[in-house]
Amino acid sequence: MADISYRIELAQPHTHYFDITLTVPAPAAVQELSLPSWIPGSYLLREFARHLSGMKASQGSRDVAVEQLDKSRWQVRCSGRQALVVRYRVYAFDSSVRTAFLDAQRGFFNGTSLCLRVHGREQASHGIEFGVLPAGWQIASAMPNPAPGSYLAADYDELLDHPFELGQFWQGSFEAGGATHAVVVSGAWPGFDGERLLRDAQKICAAQIEFWHGPAAKRVEALPFGRYVFLLNCVDEGYGGLEHRASTALIAPRRNLPRLGQAETSDGYVQLLGLISHEYFHTWNVKRMKPAEFMRLDYAQENYTELLWFFEGFTSYYDDLMLVRSGLIDETRYLKLLAATVSGVLATPGRMVQSLAQASFDAWTKYYRPDENTPNATISYYGKGALLALALDLSLRSGSGGAGPVSSLDALMRGLWQQSQGGGIDESQIMALLADLGGPELSREAAHWVHGTGDLPLPFLLERFGVQWSSDKPTLAQRLGLRVSESAVAGVQIKQVLADSLAQQAGLSPGDELLACNGWRLRRLEDALLSLAPQQLKLRLLIARDQRVLELSLDLPALSAASKVAGAAVLLSPADKAAVRVTALRRAWLAA
Incomplete structure (x- = not known):
């Protein structure tokens, strides 16, 4: 039985309100409560408390006054050690993966939107219990489920790291790496091919488990989870994901789902598989191995780091790369996806203004608050971070870093995982291992790429791997x-x-x-x-x-064959006549 418990009622889902009852045994004499202002993985203060209302508290039959201290904190002066019961409502009508949603067809929430923090009791066990659900509704979450309708987290941090999907949804499962993986799909059209989605997701998961832990026959460490859950909400328009320790919340257009009887792989379905790959890779790269600054999170204010280029950018590099390595797309299609990232970065003048380290630090005020001047003043740590990963991978694989042996970015990622033991790292650790793998010169150059604003030498590096670089006709x-x-x-x-x-x-x-x-x-x-x-x-x-x-x-200047137009799309394709060694390098990179 949990020490701190939350009972969640959905009495009138069409009103979009969750009714919550928080029970705190043996409260402090002055018990402080608060609601997080942001959710890990999405670096913006979203002020979740703005949706909370009607807070009342009691001990036994006696009402207790609730005093609000600031935008997201309250305190209750308790009498004795009798359990404190706090009742409140949360309005939930945001269908994104970051907050909470409720209507007559579906419910979804993150603990950051619904669950008050009981100050001084964060290390205690926390439980969630649901009241009566609408007829036919189910519950999906990766949080341990000791009894029907009852869920248990070891502490407050874990409570916040397990989103919940509620409603009538499709679900299936598969095994990968010895762990069960569940896939929950809400809002799919009737012709959705769930079995194909399971097969393809299994390939991605198996490839990533082997990437981090090696082949099953040589595996010496356990996976960081025993069960993993994909929560996919399908909508008319929308795209995104948010990583958690043993699950991910995803949103994508329902037209991107595979359909029964259709064998082709649409661009929309590739985008969905890339999203699945991205969020699953985060299970290791940011949920376990993370910026040293994130080892202890402050949910009330910004938590700054200059390393999002690594944790988001490098994950963005591997998401599509894992699709070609797992056989879901071919190298031509992969190079088309890579070219789109290159084109997006080169079409952004802000890349000459803001470094990757600055972009990471400024995420709280710039990346999540775009305006008409954003492309002139900022660069995406996702897009350019992915290209930095590409530049380092190709440099390591071709031995262009100096005295160091031919290596790969894969070796860097696995080496950092082993060094950190799934904990915090800083930039100095990344650069030190990079120097060991590729030589001091490459490490110095990487630091310049991270803290400078120049373009990366991608045409030169890609040429070494038999990849031809050209420009499309500009619009x-x-x-x-x-x-x-x-x-x-x-x-x-x-x-x-x-x-x-x-x-x-x-x-x-x-x-x-x-x-x-x-x-x-x-x-x-x-x-x-x-x-x-x-x-x-x-x-x-x-x-x-x-x-x-x-x-x-x-x-308008005349457009000649030699004209170079800023923002024109870049095209990448395998060179027709690549040398045998170059072709072998490319195959080793993409097949790894």
Whole structure:
């Protein structure tokens, strides 16, 4: 039986309220309570307490006053050691993986949204018990389940690290590495091919378990979990995931699910498999091995680190790489996915402004709060972090780091895992092991890549592996330095203007509506090229800004075969005539 217990009621799910009863045996004379302000893995203060209301407390038959101390803390002055009972409600209508949701069809929550922290009792066991659920509803979670409807966590940290899915959902399971893996899918269409999803997820999990722990015949350490749960919520539009110690919460478009009778692998399904791969890799890389600063989390305020380029960026490198290594996609498709990451980073002027270390530290104020100037001032530690991992992997594999032997990023990751024993690491440990594997020069260069703002030498490195680098024909938006939205009703709306671009020089601004070009009405930006007479390169743009109609013009440089346009998509493909050694290097990298 748990020391601290929460009873969760869903009496009227259509109102979107969870009703919670917290019971604290033998409370302190002045018992402090609080709700986390953020959830680990999502680096933004979300102020979950804003959805909490109606808090009341009692001891036996006597009501006890509750005093609010700040935005997320309360205190109760107790009389004697009789159990303190606190009742409150939480509004839940956010379908993301980070918070809580409840309606007549489905429920979901993270403990950070529902479960008050009992100060001074964090190390005690914490239990969750559910009241009567709607007819036909089930419960899914990786939290230990000693009795039907009852769940038990060893302490408050563990309580927060097990999300719950409630409702009528599809579920299946498979074995990988000696552990049971459950897959729960909510909101799927009737034609969803669950067996295929299980088979493909099993391949990903088996490949990653072998990556971290070696083949089963040589495995000397136990997996960090005995049971793992994928909680997938399928929606019309939405994408993302959040890692936990023995589970992950995922959200994806239901059209991305595999369908019965369809053998092809759609781009949407590859995206879903990449999401599964990414969050599962986090089981080791951030949930166990983590920034030293995260060894003891403060749920009330920001927890800073400069290492998200490693824990998120390197995970982003391995997510799609594990798909090709497990045989779910071929190398051509993998290089297409990799090229999309390269293109996204090179199309972001902020990569020349913000380093990876700075991007990691600023996640709390910049990454999760994007605006119209974000691409000019910041870089994604996911995207560029993945390319840093690629650069290091190719350098290690080709022996370009100096005196060190030919190695791999795989060896670096496994070495850090062994050194940390699933605990905290810092940048000095990463760089020291990198020097051992690839030489001091590579370690120094890596530090420069992390703390500098220059581009990575990817064309040169990829050429060593027989990967050809080329550029696609740029769109007009790329030539102008614009990011726009288009619709037949609203026309062309400017969302972002990239720094030092033609559009910025011409005076275009975010929020402008492009009405016409050279006297022709615009519904699509690309149609502006159709308004040009032969040899004409001047664009006379009619725009609407804050109810005013303005005319701006710019000269579009001629586009030749040798032109290089910032933001133009990069294409990667296996070279037609790669040397035998180069081909072997590429196969070793992708098959590892």
